[in-house]
Amino acid sequence: MSTLLEHLSKELMREIGVRSRDVYELILPPVDMFEDGSELVVMLDMAGFEKEKIKTRLSEHSLIITAKRDRLERDGMTYWEQRPLSIQKRIQLPVKIQVDEDDDASAIKAKYENGVLTVRLPIKGVGRVVVE
Secondary structure, eight states, X not given: OHHHHHHHHHHHHHHHHHHHHHHHHHHOSOEEEEEETTEEEEEEEOTTOOGGGEEEEEOSSXXXXXXXXXXXXXXXXXXXXXXXXXXXXXXXXXXXXXXXXTTTSTTOEEEEETTEEEEEEEBTXXXXXXXX
């Protein structure tokens, strides 16, 4: 009887892990968004994803981030899996972004470092004033 309960407990934990991964894929990654001078900065925690598998796209009113990672194969029993295997995040932007039509958005920059994706977007109609 004890072995049956242990088996059911392990199966239940595995099912909870699968369901919680679904929830985390829906709500993650956490996002910080703030203005830095004439740029809108969007930061996303994306630990465990390879830079090459992260895609970004800018639409008129939003920033779209997608990413995928492979499931890790393990030899032993897996008890809990919550880290998302994929992310599909549409972030509504609070300001208009300056896109240079001739230069194909060269002022838009993204950097992935230490599991954090940082996207810097120039705010339309806002510029820096250099004080000499």
